[in-house]
Amino acid sequence: MNAKRPEPVQVIKERRDRALNVLVHGVPYINFLGIRFDRKGDELTAVMPYAERHIGNPVLPALHGGATASFLEVTAIIGLGWSILWEEIEQGEVDPAAISPESIPRLPKTIDFTVDFLRTGLPRDAYARARVNRSGRRYASVHVEAWQDNRERMFAQATGHFLMPPRG
Amino acid sequence: MEKIARQMIAALPFARALGMQLDEIEHGRAVISMPYDERLVGEPRTGVIHGGAVSALMDTCSGAAVMARTDGPGVTATIDLRIDYMRPARPGDRIRCEAFCYHTTRSVAFVRATATDEDTDRPVATAVGAFTFDKKDPTS
Numbered sequence: 001m002n003a004k005r006p007e008p009v010q011v012i013k014e015r016r017d018r019a020l021n022v023l024v025h026g027v028p029y030i031n032f033l034g035i036r037f038d039r040k041g042d043e044l045t046a047v048m049p050y051a052e053r054h055i056g057n058p059v060l061p062a063l064h065g066g067a068t069a070s071f072l073e074v075t076a077i078i079g080l081g082w083s084i085l086w087e088e089i090e091q092g093e094v095d096p097a098a099i100s101p102e103s104i105p106r107l108p109k110t111i112d113f114t115v116d117f118l119r120t121g122l123p124r125d126a127y128a129r130a131r132v133n134r135s136g137r138r139y140a141s142v143h144v145e146a147w148q149d150n151r152e153r154m155f156a157q158a159t160g161h162f163l164m165p166p167r168g
Numbered sequence: 169m170e171k172i173a174r175q176m177i178a179a180l181p182f183a184r185a186l187g188m189q190l191d192e193i194e195h196g197r198a199v200i201s202m203p204y205d206e207r208l209v210g211e212p213r214t215g216v217i218h219g220g221a222v223s224a225l226m227d228t229c230s231g232a233a234v235m236a237r238t239d240g241p242g243v244t245a246t247i248d249l250r251i252d253y254m255r256p257a258r259p260g261d262r263i264r265c266e267a268f269c270y271h272t273t274r275s276v277a278f279v280r281a282t283a284t285d286e287d288t289d290r291p292v293a294t295a296v297g298a299f300t301f302d303k304k305d306p307t308s
């Protein structure tokens with residue numbers, strides 16, 4: 001009879017969104033690119049809204065390869081950082097209420113990153129999702145796919161290896 | 169060629185947003201640098217520039233080296249680019265990238281690039297990439 005009632009859904013959502021917010025908005029370069037993250041449970045979709053300054057070729061016009069590469073790398077790092085933080089919050093190792101901009105969780109460091117440019121980046125919003133294929137104690141391998149109008153037509157993909165942040 | 173190339177880099181909105189500047193250009197070789205900028209920081213506790221910004225510099229510089237090939241069309245697109253990060257760039261330092269287009273076929277250009285900060289002996293990152301190319305026919 002004393003079984004603990006599950007927390008109201010709103011409380012859980014707010015706690016998770018707050019943790020994600022601290023993780024994302026602590027990074028100036030993410031704000032510079034205007035990237036935001038939509039969360040559904042533990043799944044994140046990165047969104048890079050179109051901005052004139054992301055253009056590389058003004059004649060076509062097309063997104064700059066560097067803007068696309070940056071978008072993919074940001075998605076990979078936040079995707080991996082979020083998967084670590086999610087685990088820590090769910091296991092009660094990290095109190096999300098105590099996460100502040102001063103104590104933001106350390107992010108993984110990129111070891112290498114390979115970007116495959118499949119199609120021209122159009123002057124529109126871009127979306128990306130990261131998949132953590134392997135997450136060990138020291139190293140992780142992450143794959144990212146980015147698309148624009150059509151989920152089935154990727155315009156870029158990337159694979160990167162990352163050094164995991166020290167735990168605790 | 170140098171003046172036109174410099175203006176061309178300045179005309180790319182994303183390169184301009186990151187403050188990139190073309191320092192040197194010649195057949196198959198380019199040098200582009202970028203000032204330290206707090207908006208480009210990836211790790212706020214240390215002030216280190218985000219790897220994505222370094223990637224953008226290396227992609228731009230590699231593409232410029234391909235465009236500077238006198239036997240090509242002067243335009244290119246990245247097919248793929250791999251970046252290896254050796255160490256974080258020192259906060260406050262200008263980052264400089266030097267790229268060489270070391271081989272071309274009729275339709276592909278191969279490039280390698282190195283990025284350094286003011287400690288020029290130890291690279292911050294290296295890159296290798298393949299770019300689209302359209303070799304001019306010497307017989308035509």
